[in-house]
Amino acid sequence: MSAILEVGDLKKHFPIRSGVLKRTTGHVYAVDGVSFAIQEGETLGLVGESGCGKSTTGRVLLRLLPATGGSVLFDGLDVMAAPRAALQRLRRDMQIVFQDPYACLNPRRTVKNIIAEPLRIHDIGTEAERKRRVFELLETVGLTVEHAERYPHEFSGGQRQRIGVARALALNPRLIICDEPVSALDVSIQAQMINLLEDLQKELKLTYLFIAHDLSVVKHISDRVAVMYLGKIVEIADSKLLYVKPQHPYTEALLSAVPIPDPRTERKRRRVILEGDVPSPANPPSGCVFHPRCPRMQPDPCTIAMPPLEVVGTAGADQKVACYFPTLYDPAGGSPASA
Amino acid sequence: MAERLLEVTDLSTHFFTYAGEVKAVDGVSFTLDRDETLGIVGESGSGKTVTAMSVMRLIPDPPGRIVGGTIVHKGRDLLAVSKEEMSDIRGNDVAMIFQDPMTSLNPVFKIGDQIAEVIRRHQGKSKRESWKMAVDLLAKVGIPDPEERVNQYPFEYSGGMRQRAMIAMAISCNPDILIADEPTTALDVTIQAQIMDVIREMQAQYHSGVIMITHDLGVVAQMADKVMVMYGGRTLEDGPVDEVYYNAHHPYTWGLLGSLPRLDETEKQRLTPIEGQPPNLLLLPAGCPFSGRCLYEMPVCAGEFPALEMVEPGHGVHCWIPVAEREKIRAGLPQFVHRVPS
Ligand SMILES: Nc1ncnc2c1ncn2[C@@H]1O[C@H](COP(=O)(O)OP(=O)(O)OP(=O)(O)O)[C@@H](O)[C@H]1O
Ligand SMILES: Nc1ncnc2c1ncn2[C@@H]1O[C@H](COP(=O)(O)OP(=O)(O)OP(=O)(O)O)[C@@H](O)[C@H]1O
Numbered sequence: 001m002s003a004i005l006e007v008g009d010l011k012k013h014f015p016i017r018s019g020v021l022k023r024t025t026g027h028v029y030a031v032d033g034v035s036f037a038i039q040e041g042e043t044l045g046l047v048g049e050s051g052c053g054k055s056t057t058g059r060v061l062l063r064l065l066p067a068t069g070g071s072v073l074f075d076g077l078d079v080m081a082a083p084r085a086a087l088q089r090l091r092r093d094m095q096i097v098f099q100d101p102y103a104c105l106n107p108r109r110t111v112k113n114i115i116a117e118p119l120r121i122h123d124i125g126t127e128a129e130r131k132r133r134v135f136e137l138l139e140t141v142g143l144t145v146e147h148a149e150r151y152p153h154e155f156s157g158g159q160r161q162r163i164g165v166a167r168a169l170a171l172n173p174r175l176i177i178c179d180e181p182v183s184a185l186d187v188s189i190q191a192q193m194i195n196l197l198e199d200l201q202k203e204l205k206l207t208y209l210f211i212a213h214d215l216s217v218v219k220h221i222s223d224r225v226a227v228m229y230l231g232k233i234v235e236i237a238d239s240k241l242l243y244v245k246p247q248h249p250y251t252e253a254l255l256s257a258v259p260i261p262d263p264r265t266e267r268k269r270r271r272v273i274l275e276g277d278v279p280s281p282a283n284p285p286s287g288c289v290f291h292p293r294c295p296r297m298q299p300d301p302c303t304i305a306m307p308p309l310e311v312v313g314t315a316g317a318d319q320k321v322a323c324y325f326p327t328l329y330d331p332a333g334g335s336p337a338s339a
Numbered sequence: 340m341a342e343r344l345l346e347v348t349d350l351s352t353h354f355f356t357y358a359g360e361v362k363a364v365d366g367v368s369f370t371l372d373r374d375e376t377l378g379i380v381g382e383s384g385s386g387k388t389v390t391a392m393s394v395m396r397l398i399p400d401p402p403g404r405i406v407g408g409t410i411v412h413k414g415r416d417l418l419a420v421s422k423e424e425m426s427d428i429r430g431n432d433v434a435m436i437f438q439d440p441m442t443s444l445n446p447v448f449k450i451g452d453q454i455a456e457v458i459r460r461h462q463g464k465s466k467r468e469s470w471k472m473a474v475d476l477l478a479k480v481g482i483p484d485p486e487e488r489v490n491q492y493p494f495e496y497s498g499g500m501r502q503r504a505m506i507a508m509a510i511s512c513n514p515d516i517l518i519a520d521e522p523t524t525a526l527d528v529t530i531q532a533q534i535m536d537v538i539r540e541m542q543a544q545y546h547s548g549v550i551m552i553t554h555d556l557g558v559v560a561q562m563a564d565k566v567m568v569m570y571g572g573r574t575l576e577d578g579p580v581d582e583v584y585y586n587a588h589h590p591y592t593w594g595l596l597g598s599l600p601r602l603d604e605t606e607k608q609r610l611t612p613i614e615g616q617p618p619n620l621l622l623l624p625a626g627c628p629f630s631g632r633c634l635y636e637m638p639v640c641a642g643e644f645p646a647l648e649m650v651e652p653g654h655g656v657h658c659w660i661p662v663a664e665r666e667k668i669r670a671g672l673p674q675f676v677h678r679v680p681s
């Protein structure tokens with residue numbers, strides 16, 4: 001396996017403008033120094049609470065938004081510096097599926113036209129070939145050819161999400177960024193979608209960056225999970241390891257806050273309840289971004305500098321944490337912090 | 340025996356729309372005792388909110404109407420009381436917190452004024468007293484610096500703080516029954532955990548009965564003593580949580596449990612989703628609303644809704660499949676491999 005995507009110190013700061021002259025008076029530090037790599041064929045989950053910068057990360061990766069800094073390599077190719085033609089090519093290889101399928105499907109176009117659009121933009125195939133491809137894609141995502149001539153409003157939320165996936169698949173991408181693809185769906189439909197994404201990955205050898213705030217879903221679908229907080233990755237690990245041996249106090253709190261649909265398990269759980277709210281990314285705390293809510297905070301060093309994301313203690317190379325006081329497990333075992 | 344606070348029997352609430360009659364709630368029954376938490380779980384459009392609004396008598400008429408059943412609160416028939424009495428009951432005995440706090444918080448008034456106003460109206464306290472009570476209540480639900488925050492407007496609160504303010508308002512009159520309609524759906528999980536904690540504390544202190552409406556079976560497992568599973572306006576299964584989670588008898592409940600990825604799964608297990616699409620309430624069959632999606636459907640299912648069958652004390656199910664057959668099917672489902680009744 002080799003890295004299909006390598007992200008280094010990625011930053012996106014949105015200027016805050018105010019006054020009549022719309023002068024920049026500050027910045028929203030939406031993404032602030034994010035680094036990770038995704039191996040070909042794997043799913044990396046990106047999880048974190050609302051506003052922590054997950055979607056912005058996805059958009060900057062695709063150059064749908066200009067980055068403030070950092071590097072993105074796709075297959076070794078510099079995405080940030082890619083000239084127009086190369087970018088065009090990259091856009092075929094990297095696709096995105098959004099949370100709200102309705103908002104991004106043109107209501108006045110038929111499903112056939114919606115799915116064929118990327119093919120037309122990239123000038124691929126004849127009209128007849130495109131039509132055949134659309135039929136094939138509809139079947140791939142569990143819809144039927146009868147659906148081709150209908151309009152988005154005639155579909156349920158789950159079916160619209162399938163249309164979004166079909167369109168993303170049209171150009172045979174290698175990497176798909178799934179931005180909360182199941183968050184708006186009912187549980188039964190959500191499960192259908194998760195299985196579909198898993199099947200497609202296997203069949204088409206896709207790589208996913210799977211963005212969601214639901215940790216149960218992210219853990220289920222991902223090989224590795226990155227936990228974001230206020231624009232930074234605070235922990236990244238193999239998804240099973242993350243649940244069994246979380247090292248960052250925020251990961252522990254997040255895990256323990258997710259209810260498990262099993263009453264006996266719930267009665268046995270120890271809960272870590274965080275105090276307060278997430279600070280504003282326009283005014284992030286000094287030092288470690290988590291320190292104001294952290295039960296382990298020590299003024300020195302926690303309020304002084306953000307700790308680096310690195311392998312700590314006896315953890316293997318599969319787990320990195322950004323914390324001065326991470327939970328350490330003895331190599332023989334160690335108990336899950338949230339059970 | 341704990342005091343019976345609420346007894347809802349055969350409740351039906353329909354909406355008469357231009358497109359047809361929507362049987363949003365159809366023959367639903369449940370009870371709630373003091374200190375008890377009932378979870379109502381079901382997917383979008385299953386009738387959870389309409390059930391709660393019916394108990395509050397807040398169904399917009401037209402187009403909606405409670406067309407059948409009884410709602411008895413501590414011996415009093417809520418469907419028979421006058422509008423004025425009902426408004427009194429809503430302030431004093433039965434309170435509701437809504438999914439979107441902005442539906443009950445007025446953006447142009449200070450949080451403190453809004454809570455104090457409720458206290459003044461329902462308890463006849465003075466302006467000063469009720470303001471002071473508002474500050475105490477905000478402290479109780481965990482708002483930091485309540486003396487300062489009481490002077491702020493809703494937009495100055497975060498989502499979690501607004502939900503806390505709503506809870507403060509709801510508990511201001513010490514209600515017997517607290518109905519929480521997806522109180523945390525819009526919130527992050529760490530904030531959800533805080534809010535659930537507040538609700539549990541309030542319940543322990545005031546001994547209220549809580550109705551927790553949610554689509555999250557995890558929240559029910561964490562909070563509820565018993566659970567009612569709704570689908571297409573009907574109750575398909577209800578009972579003590581352990582019964583419904585480990586001894587589930589309805590194929591829809593099986594489907595829900597199989598659809599959920601579990602945080603604590605150690606081996607990746609493929610989900611077993613419910614196939615098909617959620618029902619259109621205008622086109623529901625006369626029988627079981629789950630027919631059409633049910634893997635074990637029989638010819639009788641779509642035609643007639645099965646009567647309540649008690650499989651264990653307090654555990655009821657509406658399903659045509661014979662009980663022995665159900666147990667056999669369930670034993671072969673992957674989602675029940677580690678989910679065995681004790
Ligand atoms: N175009 C923009 N201009 C200014 N600020 C923005 C813009 N887009 C996003 N932000 C801010 O950047 C931060 C990160 O937003 P982002 O949408 O990436 O978060 P997220 O993790 O995807 O959250 P959610 O779970 O709610 O989708 C937020 O504070 C958001 O308000
Ligand atoms: N004012 C109304 N007019 C017509 N139909 C209505 C009205 N209010 C609710 N309904 C219908 O009643 C049904 C049940 O709705 P309800 O709001 O109780 O669902 P729910 O279970 O709370 O769903 P959700 O999880 O989405 O909140 C829905 O089909 C809805 O469209």
Ligand SMILES: [Mg+2]
Nearest residue numbers: 054055056180
């Ligand atoms: Mg987002």
Ligand SMILES: [Mg+2]
Nearest residue numbers: 387388389520
């Ligand atoms: Mg509702």
